[in-house]
Amino acid sequence: MEFTKKDLNKTLWVKPTYLENNRKWYVIDAEWKVLWKVAAEIANKLIGKWKAHYNDFWDCWDFVVVTNAKKIRVTGNKLSQKMYYTYSWFKGNLKSLNLEQLLEKDPSKVIWFAVNWMLPKNKLRDKRMKRLKIFAAWMDKYQNLNLETI
Secondary structure, three states: OOOOHHHHOOOOOOOHHHHHHOOOEEEEEOOOOEHHHHHHHHHHHHHOOOOOOOOOOOOOOOEEEEEOHHHOEOOOOHHHHOEEEEEOOOOOOEEEEEHHHHHHHOHHHHHHHHHHHHOOOOOOHHHHHHOEEEOOOOOHHHOOOOOEEO
8 A cells, every 4th residue: 555645644632541550560479580681671671661552652552560679680790890980079979889789788779770771861850760669579459459570
């Protein structure tokens, strides 16, 4: 089928009420899964790129709940070599932690950083990250809910 100028000017429009009412909640159990594979899967769900009505400027993504963040695994020597830096813009205040130290201190931050780095760097990034809920251990209150488990 050939496209004419008339066909190209038509835009798919989805009503905002449909987008709000059809959000899904996904639960991902990160126990013994590789960090970057889980982060890529979470980023894909947060972006909503797999949906038929996906558009890069629409709010069409879902919520993601990640459990067992402290039992995540990594490959190679990343536990000792992967470094996380924070800087407060004061002289001499550059702090660094390796992956092993960050997993002991706050395991949810490891997944948060991995997903944040995989999302597009635009104005929707903060809204997408607010839809991500990360827990270091399994939360019993989510067992009884009707959620899609991945």
